[in-house]
Amino acid sequence: MSDKKEQKAITARAKDYSEWYQDVVDQAELAEHSPVRGCMVIKPYGYAIWELMQKDLDARFKAKGVQNAYFPLFIPENFLKREAQHVEGFAPEVAVVTHAGGQKLDEPLVVRPTSETIMYDVFSRWVQSYRDLPLLINQWANIVRWEMRTRLFLRTTEFLWQEGHTVHASEEEAEDFTKQILDVYRDFAESVMATPVIPGVKSESEKFAGAVRTYCIEAMMGDGKALQAGTSHMLGQNFAKAFGVKFQDETGTEQYGWQTSWGVSTRLIGGLIMAHGDDKGLVLPPKLAPYQVVIIPIGTTPEELEAVQSKAQGLADGLIAEGVRVKIDTRDLRPGPKFFEWEKKGVPVRLEIGPKDMANGTVVAVRRDTAEKQNLSEADLIDAIKDMLEQIHVNLYDKALAFRQAHTVKVADYDSFKAQLEGNFILAGWCGSADCEATVKAETKATIRCLPLDPLDQSSGGKCIYCGQEATDQVVFAKAY
Amino acid sequence: MSDKKEQKAITARAKDYSEWYQDVVDQAELAEHSPVRGCMVIKPYGYAIWELMQKDLDARFKAKGVQNAYFPLFIPENFLKREAQHVEGFAPEVAVVTHAGGQKLDEPLVVRPTSETIMYDVFSRWVQSYRDLPLLINQWANIVRWEMRTRLFLRTTEFLWQEGHTVHASEEEAEDFTKQILDVYRDFAESVMATPVIPGVKSESEKFAGAVRTYCIEAMMGDGKALQAGTSHMLGQNFAKAFGVKFQDETGTEQYGWQTSWGVSTRLIGGLIMAHGDDKGLVLPPKLAPYQVVIIPIGTTPEELEAVQSKAQGLADGLIAEGVRVKIDTRDLRPGPKFFEWEKKGVPVRLEIGPKDMANGTVVAVRRDTAEKQNLSEADLIDAIKDMLEQIHVNLYDKALAFRQAHTVKVADYDSFKAQLEGNFILAGWCGSADCEATVKAETKATIRCLPLDPLDQSSGGKCIYCGQEATDQVVFAKAY
Numbered sequence: 001m002s003d004k005k006e007q008k009a010i011t012a013r014a015k016d017y018s019e020w021y022q023d024v025v026d027q028a029e030l031a032e033h034s035p036v037r038g039c040m041v042i043k044p045y046g047y048a049i050w051e052l053m054q055k056d057l058d059a060r061f062k063a064k065g066v067q068n069a070y071f072p073l074f075i076p077e078n079f080l081k082r083e084a085q086h087v088e089g090f091a092p093e094v095a096v097v098t099h100a101g102g103q104k105l106d107e108p109l110v111v112r113p114t115s116e117t118i119m120y121d122v123f124s125r126w127v128q129s130y131r132d133l134p135l136l137i138n139q140w141a142n143i144v145r146w147e148m149r150t151r152l153f154l155r156t157t158e159f160l161w162q163e164g165h166t167v168h169a170s171e172e173e174a175e176d177f178t179k180q181i182l183d184v185y186r187d188f189a190e191s192v193m194a195t196p197v198i199p200g201v202k203s204e205s206e207k208f209a210g211a212v213r214t215y216c217i218e219a220m221m222g223d224g225k226a227l228q229a230g231t232s233h234m235l236g237q238n239f240a241k242a243f244g245v246k247f248q249d250e251t252g253t254e255q256y257g258w259q260t261s262w263g264v265s266t267r268l269i270g271g272l273i274m275a276h277g278d279d280k281g282l283v284l285p286p287k288l289a290p291y292q293v294v295i296i297p298i299g300t301t302p303e304e305l306e307a308v309q310s311k312a313q314g315l316a317d318g319l320i321a322e323g324v325r326v327k328i329d330t331r332d333l334r335p336g337p338k339f340f341e342w343e344k345k346g347v348p349v350r351l352e353i354g355p356k357d358m359a360n361g362t363v364v365a366v367r368r369d370t371a372e373k374q375n376l377s378e379a380d381l382i383d384a385i386k387d388m389l390e391q392i393h394v395n396l397y398d399k400a401l402a403f404r405q406a407h408t409v410k411v412a413d414y415d416s417f418k419a420q421l422e423g424n425f426i427l428a429g430w431c432g433s434a435d436c437e438a439t440v441k442a443e444t445k446a447t448i449r450c451l452p453l454d455p456l457d458q459s460s461g462g463k464c465i466y467c468g469q470e471a472t473d474q475v476v477f478a479k480a481y
Numbered sequence: 482m483s484d485k486k487e488q489k490a491i492t493a494r495a496k497d498y499s500e501w502y503q504d505v506v507d508q509a510e511l512a513e514h515s516p517v518r519g520c521m522v523i524k525p526y527g528y529a530i531w532e533l534m535q536k537d538l539d540a541r542f543k544a545k546g547v548q549n550a551y552f553p554l555f556i557p558e559n560f561l562k563r564e565a566q567h568v569e570g571f572a573p574e575v576a577v578v579t580h581a582g583g584q585k586l587d588e589p590l591v592v593r594p595t596s597e598t599i600m601y602d603v604f605s606r607w608v609q610s611y612r613d614l615p616l617l618i619n620q621w622a623n624i625v626r627w628e629m630r631t632r633l634f635l636r637t638t639e640f641l642w643q644e645g646h647t648v649h650a651s652e653e654e655a656e657d658f659t660k661q662i663l664d665v666y667r668d669f670a671e672s673v674m675a676t677p678v679i680p681g682v683k684s685e686s687e688k689f690a691g692a693v694r695t696y697c698i699e700a701m702m703g704d705g706k707a708l709q710a711g712t713s714h715m716l717g718q719n720f721a722k723a724f725g726v727k728f729q730d731e732t733g734t735e736q737y738g739w740q741t742s743w744g745v746s747t748r749l750i751g752g753l754i755m756a757h758g759d760d761k762g763l764v765l766p767p768k769l770a771p772y773q774v775v776i777i778p779i780g781t782t783p784e785e786l787e788a789v790q791s792k793a794q795g796l797a798d799g800l801i802a803e804g805v806r807v808k809i810d811t812r813d814l815r816p817g818p819k820f821f822e823w824e825k826k827g828v829p830v831r832l833e834i835g836p837k838d839m840a841n842g843t844v845v846a847v848r849r850d851t852a853e854k855q856n857l858s859e860a861d862l863i864d865a866i867k868d869m870l871e872q873i874h875v876n877l878y879d880k881a882l883a884f885r886q887a888h889t890v891k892v893a894d895y896d897s898f899k900a901q902l903e904g905n906f907i908l909a910g911w912c913g914s915a916d917c918e919a920t921v922k923a924e925t926k927a928t929i930r931c932l933p934l935d936p937l938d939q940s941s942g943g944k945c946i947y948c949g950q951e952a953t954d955q956v957v958f959a960k961a962y
Contacts, residue, residue: 100576
């Protein structure tokens with residue numbers, strides 16, 4: 001918000017990726033650390049990106065028949081304990097309210113680390129008959145998980161997310177819905193975030209605490225590490241049994257419901273930064289850019305400035321009428337610092353208009369993703385901009401996919417595995433043993449990101465990368481955020 | 482969600498207003514009590530109303546240049562204590578996190594009861610120069626205030642709201658912005674909620690803890706009680722001094738910022754219920770109705786049903802294309818229970834289509850607000866429905882205004898005051914003494930709702946209703962939610 005930031009340089013990615021990330025978050029004014037340990041302040045520009053994500057995802061969920069609702073922030077401590085794996089997974093990281101209204105509470109309240117337990121207690125009363133199914137609920141909410149090492153957007157004590165929770169009459173239907181949502185996430189990542197992802201299944205040790213099976217999408221960041229960008233859990237009847245979510249089927253028999261839960265969070269903003277950002281700062285895919293076009297009027301005299309600003313307003317009005325998000329930067333600053341600032345903020349297209357351009361009936365357009373400069377005719381500016389935004393989306397996606405392909409290696413032995421792990425996704429055979437998985441993690445910090453749903457490679461699994469036994473699957477290993 | 486509810490009757494308002502309210506909330510499926518004391522579950526139909534409120538208000542704030550952001554749920558206990566009046570007002574009702582991540586915290590964290598303190602600590606770093614002003618921030622968030630006696634939507638331990646927080650370079654500008662927002666709230670109440678409100682100023686004892694002045698809008702509910710429907714606070718420099726929100730003005734002199742904060746919450750849904758509801762249930766103003774039109778296809782044979790349903794779909798598509806929110810109820814239920822259910826849920830217009838209507842090229846339309854039935858020609862259905870929705874809005878507003886006028890009495894002495902208090906707004910003179918105000922409240926439970934900004938009555942204040950001294954103002958007294 002103050003002018004001082006404009007002078008600071010962004011650390012080069014190659015020099016220190018982690019510093020680069022922090023610099024981009026800071027200088028693009030996306031978020032900052034708050035005085036409360038581990039909690040972030042999401043600044044207006046960062047929040048505007050989140051709003052665009054919300055709007056797009058919300059429409060996709062509603063198209064599936066999902067309804068939004070809101071459940072309490074607090075969970076009675078005993079609820080969390082009812083599903084054995086769930087409490088084991090979440091108890092160590094909860095924040096606990098022990099006092100309220102000036103008194104000690106009889107039973108402590110946990111600040112929700114996720115809402116399965118509080119929702120399913122309620123669902124047990126909402127669901128009575130097969131006619132009440134499927135029950136398809138989503139909530140946009142804040143979540144608290146006490147994290148020791150935090151990083152803005154990627155891992156914070158409090159974050160924002162959506163969590164979908166459904167109940168179905170059959171296992172097949174629940175399984176199918178879990179996959180439908182995974183596909184919503186995949187398509188959102190690809191067609192909105194311009195980020196290729198690998199849809200897959202988590203190993204037993206990486207699945208959600210309480211789930212039967214966790215599906216996920218995994219994206220590669222600019223340093224070759226993985227980011228889990230969304231999860232969709234098949235919960236089976238685990239929670240239904242713990243909370244009594246039962247229904248009478250068409251024959252009058254009482255049955256437990258089959259459930260799913262699924263979510264994406266503000267960590268997607270971290271993913272966006274690391275999937276596309278460069279040494280000049282943020283690079284936003286057009287569909288998530290608060291401003292898709294920034295117009296910089298250029299003139300030396302007040303008369304010139306007035307004329308170009310009026311022209312800029314006319315062009316902006318035309319673009320806005322066609323649904324393009326446009327900002328005209330009329331601040332009393334030289335063009336240079338303005339270019340620099342909007343580059344850092346990742347605005348897809350910069351338009352420059354000066355007196356000469358006006359005389360020629362043209363506008364200078366500069367793409368953020370390629371730095372390519374071209375003269376556009378005012379007459380067909382709207383179509384040209386729409387095309388350009390589409391091209392930028394495709395280019396960002398293609399670049400990210402090419403990068404991932406260039407940084408995905410198949411290895412046949414553990415030495416190559418260790419040698420190639422840094423900066424790469426590793427395709428390797430795995431015998432299915434949790435011991436092998438744990439040892440690899442302990443020795444290399446690599447985790448099994450997923451068992452891909454579609455083979456990434458035509459060959460079969462071969463041997464387990466660690467123990468050399470017959471592999472049951474070919475999996476993706478990587479270091480991850 | 483289950484069929485059982487359809488049989489229950491709604492308590493008549495005249496019999497027990499409080500029971501009636503609870504029945505409407507329950508049977509219109511708006512919200513329910515959760516297992517966590519004082520916290521509510523907002524059900525999909527209630528949440529859909531909140532989403533419509535959010536969408537409308539959010540656009541109004543953005544049109545004023547306000548940007549959304551997000552600040553932490555938790556506030557360090559010492560922050561709350563920095564503004565003396567503020568801590569006095571809020572400390573008794575906060576929930577406190579004392580343990581997290583398995584350990585006792587060094588400093589307890591308060592769950593936000595409002596965000597002035599956490600935000601202004603951050604603002605003190607964002608604001609450096611007059612060029613950073615005005616800073617106009619809004620947040621949509623959950624809030625926790627430990628309440629002893631709760632009522633769904635009206636008073637709950639956790640609720641949802643928006644809170645706007647701004648910093649300005651001058652007192653005049655802050656004061657002006659406070660009033661601009663009050664006017665946004667007034668216009669929203671009138672033109673969206675179809676609810677007349679009295680804009681006014683709170684007395685010293687009723688103002689926000691830490692504000693210089695609190696502006697409010699007060700609405701009359703169906704039992705003649707008042708509901709504070711929105712507040713806009715002029716904070717002066719109170720918080721700026723406590724948190725060091727300072728800027729260099731154009732002459733280079735350091736000055737404290739002038740601040741405002743303002744909010745409306747999910748209690749507006751309670752206001753909506755009580756402003757318009759009747760003995761049949763909820764009555765929704767069209768602009769906040771999740772479904773503005775429900776279509777009930779009627780037929781006795783499967784062939785008939787198929788034909789009317791197909792016709793209904795065609796009509797619905799036409800309405801939806803024109804921006805009308807439409808639901809076709811094709812459930813396997815008799816028409817009677819469907820009528821009953823959508824009446825309870827307050828849907829503004831019900832359309833019935835049977836084989837005879839189809840043959841005549843007509844549709845039967847029934848207005849929820851008047852129960853008036855009319856045949857509409859299919860040919861100009863869209864215009865007729867749009868007109869009808871507009872008429873319903875106007876009728877609801879006019880009815881609520883007439884009701885308030887009929888239940889607003891001017892009194893000159895304390896005996897009449899006490900005799901007429903039940904079910905009315907009382908206009909009376911007040912000397913400005915907090916003692917008189919407190920005594921009236923203790924003796925009658927009536928509070929000064931506001932000092933109206935525009936006189937409700939041409940006469941001047943006269944004498945104080947309690948002490949008989951010269952009145953400084955004519956004020957509105959009422960019992961309130």
